[in-house]
Amino acid sequence: MTSPVLKRSVPVLAGLVVVLVACAWLSLGVGPSGATWSDVPDLLGGTADPTTRDILLRVRLPRLILAALVGAALSGAGVVFQAVLRNPLADPYILGVSGGAALGAVLFTSVVGNAALGSALGRPGAAFGGALATLFLLSLARVRGHTEPTVLLLVGVVLNAFYSAVILFLLTAGDASRFRGALFYLVGSMASASSLPWSVLVSIAAFVAVGLGLLLIVSHRLNLLAFGEEVAGHLGVDSEKTVWGAVAGASLITAAAVAFTGLVGFVGLIVPHLVRTLAGPDHRLLLPASALGGASFLVLADTVARTVVAPGEMPVGVVTALVGGPFFLFLFLKHLRER
Numbered sequence: 001m002t003s004p005v006l007k008r009s010v011p012v013l014a015g016l017v018v019v020l021v022a023c024a025w026l027s028l029g030v031g032p033s034g035a036t037w038s039d040v041p042d043l044l045g046g047t048a049d050p051t052t053r054d055i056l057l058r059v060r061l062p063r064l065i066l067a068a069l070v071g072a073a074l075s076g077a078g079v080v081f082q083a084v085l086r087n088p089l090a091d092p093y094i095l096g097v098s099g100g101a102a103l104g105a106v107l108f109t110s111v112v113g114n115a116a117l118g119s120a121l122g123r124p125g126a127a128f129g130g131a132l133a134t135l136f137l138l139s140l141a142r143v144r145g146h147t148e149p150t151v152l153l154l155v156g157v158v159l160n161a162f163y164s165a166v167i168l169f170l171l172t173a174g175d176a177s178r179f180r181g182a183l184f185y186l187v188g189s190m191a192s193a194s195s196l197p198w199s200v201l202v203s204i205a206a207f208v209a210v211g212l213g214l215l216l217i218v219s220h221r222l223n224l225l226a227f228g229e230e231v232a233g234h235l236g237v238d239s240e241k242t243v244w245g246a247v248a249g250a251s252l253i254t255a256a257a258v259a260f261t262g263l264v265g266f267v268g269l270i271v272p273h274l275v276r277t278l279a280g281p282d283h284r285l286l287l288p289a290s291a292l293g294g295a296s297f298l299v300l301a302d303t304v305a306r307t308v309v310a311p312g313e314m315p316v317g318v319v320t321a322l323v324g325g326p327f328f329l330f331l332f333l334k335h336l337r338e339r
Contacts, residue, residue, distance in 0.1 A: 019293075020299070027299050032306075058194055069295070070298055074253075075294025076250070078271065079272045079287050080247070082272060083246070084225060084243050089269070092131075093269070097131050099159060099163035100163060102130070102259070104129050105127040106170050106185075124255055124256045126259075127258060131251035135251060141155050186263055188265065190306075191313065203256075207255070215287055216284075221246075264316060266324020267324075269331075298320070
C-alpha cells in the first residue's frame with residue numbers, strides 16, 4: 001500500500017470494526033425470547049441459566065455469525081463485480097450470480113440430501129458451480145469485449161426469474177407444506193442458522209476467508225482495470241487472468257453466502273457505494289472496508305427482521321430489498337442521466 005492509503009486505512013478499518021462490534025452487541029442482546037445484554041456477563045462467567053444460555057449460544061450467536069459472514073461476502077463480491085465490469089449497478093444478486101449459486105445448492109441437496117459432508121463442503125461447492133455457470137451465460141452478452149449495462153441487467157432479471165422458478169419447484173415438489181420455507185429461501189433468511197452444525201459455519205467462514213484473501217491479492221490490479229482492460233495491459237497487468245481470478249474469487253464467496261441463506265439481495269450494491277464515500281476508490285482499502293461494512297449492515301438488518309414483527313419474523317431479504325430497491329432505482333436513473 002502507498003503511504004496515503006495506509007494512513008487512511010487504519011482509522012477507516014478501525015472505525016468499521018467498532019461499528020461491527022456494536023452491531024453484534026445489539027444483535028446479541030435483542031430478541032423476543034427475553035434474554036438481554038445483562039445476561040451476557042452471566043454467560044461469560046458461566047452463571048447463566050440453561051434457557052438463557054441456549055438462547056444466546058444456540059440461537060442468536062450462530063445467527064449473528066452467519067449474517068456477518070454473508071454480509072461480508074456479498075459486499076466484497078459487489079466491489080469486485082463493479083470493478084471488473086466497470087458498472088456501478090453490478091451486484092451478485094442483480095446479475096443473477098446469487099440465483100445461480102442458490103440453484104446449484106438446491107440441486108445438490110435434492111440429489112445428495114443433507115449429509116454432513118454435503119452440508120459443510122458439497123453444498124457450497126455446488127453453489128460455486130452454479131455461480132460459474134451463470135457467469136458463463138453472462139459472458140455470452142459481451143460484444144467486442146464490452147457489455148451494455150442495460151443488457152446485463154435484463155439478462156440478470158431473466159436469469160433470476162428462471163432460477164427462482166426452478167428453485168421453488170425443487171423445494172416444493174411433492175410437498176406443498178414446504179412453500180413457506182421455500183419462499184424464505186427465495187427472499188433470503190438467516191432463520192436456519194440455529195439448526196446448522198458448527199462445522200457448516202466453519203466451512204462458510206473458510207470459503208469466505210479464502211475468497212476474500214484471493215481478492216485482496218489482486219486488489220491493486222483492480223485499480224488499474226478501472227481504466228479499462230487495454231490500458232491495464234499496457235501497464236503490465238494480465239487483464240484476462242486478473243479478471244477471471246477476481247471473478248472466481250467473487251463467485252466463491254457469493255456461493256458460500258447464499259448456499260444456506262438463499263437470495264439475500266442488494267447488499268453487494270448498497271454497501272460498496274456507501275463505503276466508497278468513506279474509504280475512497282482504492283480497492284486495497286475498499287475491499288476489506290466493504291467486507292466489514294457489509295457484515296455490520298446485514299447483522300443490523302437481520303436484527304430488524306427478527307424483532308420488528310416479533311414474536312414472528314420476516315426474511316432478512318425483505319429488509320435489504322426495502323432499502324436496496326429505492327437505492328438501485330436512484331443509481332439507475334443517475335446512470336441514465338450521465339449517459
